[in-house]
Amino acid sequence: MGGRRRRKGLNENKENMKKRSKSIEPSSTSTIDPYSSRFNIQNLAFDNYYKEQRIVTSQQWDSFLNLLRTPLPSSFRINSNTQFSQDIRSQLENDFVHSLRFQSVEEDDVDPVIPLPWYPENFAWQSKFSRMQLRKNQSLTRFHEFLKLQSEIGNITRQEAVSMVPPLFLDIHSNHFVLDMCAAPGSKTFQLLEIIHKSTEAGSLPDGMVIANDLDIQRCNLLIHQAKRLCTSNLIVTSHEAQNFPGCFLNRNYDAMEPDQNIDQLLFDRVLCDVPCSGDGTLRKAPELWRKWNTGTGNGLHNLQVLIVVRGLSLLKVGGRLVYSTCSMNPIENEAVVAEVLRRSGGSVELVDVSSELPQLIRRPGLKKWKVSDKGLWLVSCKDVPKSHRTVILPSMFPAGGSYQDAVGIGDDTTGDANGNSEDVQAVENPVMHEFTEEVSDFPLEHCMRLVPHDQNTGAFFIAVLQKVSPLPAFQVRPRKEVDNQHVEPAGQRNEHAQELQINLSESKHKEVSEAVSGANMNDNEPNAADSEVSPVTCEEGDSNGPQEPHDVENIAKITPGNRKLQSRGKWRGIDPVVFFKDEVIINSIKAFYGIDEKFPFDGHLVTRNSDTSHVKRIYYVSKSVKDVLELNFSVGQQLKITSVGLKIFERQTSLAGISASCAFRISSEGLPLVLPHITKQILRASPIDFKHLLQYRAVKFADFVDAEFGERAANLMPGCCVIVLGEGNRAPTKTLEVDKSTIAIGCWKGGATLTLMVTELDRQELLERFLTRLDTEKDSMHGSNLSDNTEDDVLHSNGKDDVEANGC
Numbered sequence: 001m002g003g004r005r006r007r008k009g010l011n012e013n014k015e016n017m018k019k020r021s022k023s024i025e026p027s028s029t030s031t032i033d034p035y036s037s038r039f040n041i042q043n044l045a046f047d048n049y050y051k052e053q054r055i056v057t058s059q060q061w062d063s064f065l066n067l068l069r070t071p072l073p074s075s076f077r078i079n080s081n082t083q084f085s086q087d088i089r090s091q092l093e094n095d096f097v098h099s100l101r102f103q104s105v106e107e108d109d110v111d112p113v114i115p116l117p118w119y120p121e122n123f124a125w126q127s128k129f130s131r132m133q134l135r136k137n138q139s140l141t142r143f144h145e146f147l148k149l150q151s152e153i154g155n156i157t158r159q160e161a162v163s164m165v166p167p168l169f170l171d172i173h174s175n176h177f178v179l180d181m182c183a184a185p186g187s188k189t190f191q192l193l194e195i196i197h198k199s200t201e202a203g204s205l206p207d208g209m210v211i212a213n214d215l216d217i218q219r220c221n222l223l224i225h226q227a228k229r230l231c232t233s234n235l236i237v238t239s240h241e242a243q244n245f246p247g248c249f250l251n252r253n254y255d256a257m258e259p260d261q262n263i264d265q266l267l268f269d270r271v272l273c274d275v276p277c278s279g280d281g282t283l284r285k286a287p288e289l290w291r292k293w294n295t296g297t298g299n300g301l302h303n304l305q306v307l308i309v310v311r312g313l314s315l316l317k318v319g320g321r322l323v324y325s326t327c328s329m330n331p332i333e334n335e336a337v338v339a340e341v342l343r344r345s346g347g348s349v350e351l352v353d354v355s356s357e358l359p360q361l362i363r364r365p366g367l368k369k370w371k372v373s374d375k376g377l378w379l380v381s382c383k384d385v386p387k388s389h390r391t392v393i394l395p396s397m398f399p400a401g402g403s404y405q406d407a408v409g410i411g412d413d414t415t416g417d418a419n420g421n422s423e424d425v426q427a428v429e430n431p432v433m434h435e436f437t438e439e440v441s442d443f444p445l446e447h448c449m450r451l452v453p454h455d456q457n458t459g460a461f462f463i464a465v466l467q468k469v470s471p472l473p474a475f476q477v478r479p480r481k482e483v484d485n486q487h488v489e490p491a492g493q494r495n496e497h498a499q500e501l502q503i504n505l506s507e508s509k510h511k512e513v514s515e516a517v518s519g520a521n522m523n524d525n526e527p528n529a530a531d532s533e534v535s536p537v538t539c540e541e542g543d544s545n546g547p548q549e550p551h552d553v554e555n556i557a558k559i560t561p562g563n564r565k566l567q568s569r570g571k572w573r574g575i576d577p578v579v580f581f582k583d584e585v586i587i588n589s590i591k592a593f594y595g596i597d598e599k600f601p602f603d604g605h606l607v608t609r610n611s612d613t614s615h616v617k618r619i620y621y622v623s624k625s626v627k628d629v630l631e632l633n634f635s636v637g638q639q640l641k642i643t644s645v646g647l648k649i650f651e652r653q654t655s656l657a658g659i660s661a662s663c664a665f666r667i668s669s670e671g672l673p674l675v676l677p678h679i680t681k682q683i684l685r686a687s688p689i690d691f692k693h694l695l696q697y698r699a700v701k702f703a704d705f706v707d708a709e710f711g712e713r714a715a716n717l718m719p720g721c722c723v724i725v726l727g728e729g730n731r732a733p734t735k736t737l738e739v740d741k742s743t744i745a746i747g748c749w750k751g752g753a754t755l756t757l758m759v760t761e762l763d764r765q766e767l768l769e770r771f772l773t774r775l776d777t778e779k780d781s782m783h784g785s786n787l788s789d790n791t792e793d794d795v796l797h798s799n800g801k802d803d804v805e806a807n808g809c
């Protein structure tokens, strides 16, 4: 099966790859439109707004708009740290590029699927077909099935091409601490983690880590679910308002500080602010947005966006990089936010010129001038804003910024009604009248990047790269009244952001930093109103005692840093507590059962989500970096509301067989790659034929293994969980098992008479397919280009021992 497909692909590969360069043209295929009949894909307010903002030249307007009305080509990313990433890339390069070309629904000159030229190592791909076309067109079924399966297993992530860009500008290194402030559903978080893990050896972990935060706990759960596929110990998921993200500042002079405490404040090398936005850059993917589009959404989000970036900058180390991004085309959510942040940072933050990075990515410079529209009225300066509109239209939305204290005169309306109808409003109706006041920003906003759909057949995106060059200055704490007046309720947001303008961002002294990060109305030791709401239980421990009341803040504040009593109770209502797992009896039994070598650090690296550690079901492994953050978090009174942390490594087997085994904890499939190089017991290497049979039949009797010696060794294992590694050749159980990232291993259960597979059905199918493909590849390389037409079964049968099928296992 796999053999025939591959050979065809191999022969044509080089030629196909040469043709790739012309392939990012929009395809005529993408104009087929089941789409236009279902959605009203025009909106006059949209046209008027963006024509006036001049986001593209008037000559380009039609092609811009026409492309916006066509479906988005589907794109995806190969998860570079999955075991089969290279295999998947080869399959695309060698097989699909070729086969789809010939099955294409249209005769055109566009390659059906191509690697995105600006994405490193051909790990991101775009097809010329929209998702709908992939679903509906029968000639694309095989490709569609491939995408579906690989994405379910976690080998690929379906993601908009432009959405893959922001993480690439963060310049992430494996030792970086990264904060993803608005992370869910997590496609960019996964990119960040992949980069951090990229050059780590099997069985070891990078020094860096990612905190993925999102206010919406349901969306956090999506992220957590997807993140399991990454098998990472270097991730913490939190759920806070990004603009109030806790600072976790530990006063170093604290008497009872633990000696091993090695970080005293949560500061990050990199911060990603992929903020909530109006999302009109995704119109091609979500055409229902055409109907809903209005200028109020962007205006309503501007202030929140500024606050999130400002908070991100205060948590960024000096010298660190912050990337701000939106999938909106609106300058009020983009350039105006960046300009306001630069204004507030008083020279301590620079907008970086990244024109030499990712040169193949076509981008346009940020705008230097724009206007504000409020209910159909054009405003060119904050001086034009009538008093009654000043709660909605902020000075920071204009290119020159300013403040309403200075803005007296024309817009100083005292007679307007609640809807802003007044003589002054009439006075600003005609933008021509104020053309002479058109403002131009002084900041180098041309360094911002605008990705527009018709440049490379994508959605639209906005990206700005900021670098913190010195501590942020102290800002004036604004009077409460003005703060309330200035608050703008963003569309769909709760009224929780009103107070945040009071944040004091001084970073000149540690004490001040502590105050700054806490926000004026927010005690660092205290959950804020939004955070202590009852939220869905993030119940990683199934037997948790259910939602818990938030603990007495006073008591928490009094507990000295490092007092482990804290850990036995959860602080956040509805969220399981994070508890360091230190049960020596269980840990030693696991270590002894699997013969885990001393090089693999357990101390302080195991956590559970159950304060009753005698009933722990799941044990999670955390990297040194995550361990440090958790310890800091305990020391500062658990400011972080952690919904998920670490990698599930051991899981209690609750069945009868599990209870009777000498170690009740099995190794989870997520944890296996990490612990594999350190296991010396309960591990066997199987020949390909026996490995294949395990995958095919799920359970194989010891007597039925083709390699009798392997069967005997399996029978001699301790009852319970064991690991079977795919060996080379017919039989090869060796004493020391050398493993690397490409090693294929599976968790099994050794019962009375059989070995039984312990992987999900989906993983089993995928593993079998990949395993057969590898056999194919080996066969290819053995026979060179002169391949016979043997199937993989011929190879397997050639050892003359394939009697398992006959035995009907």
Ligand SMILES: C[S@@+](CC[C@H](N)C(=O)[O-])C[C@H]1O[C@@H](n2cnc3c(N)ncnc32)[C@H](O)[C@@H]1O
Binding pocket: 163, 181, 182, 183, 184, 185, 186, 187, 188, 189, 213, 214, 215, 216, 219, 240, 241, 242, 243, 274, 275, 276, 277
């Ligand atoms: C553009 S989406 C993020 C997409 C994500 N970065 C990704 O690549 O998958 C914006 C996210 O911000 C979250 N959000 C909205 N308001 C927030 C706030 N005040 N603080 C933190 N997250 C917020 C939303 O729940 C949403 O998941």
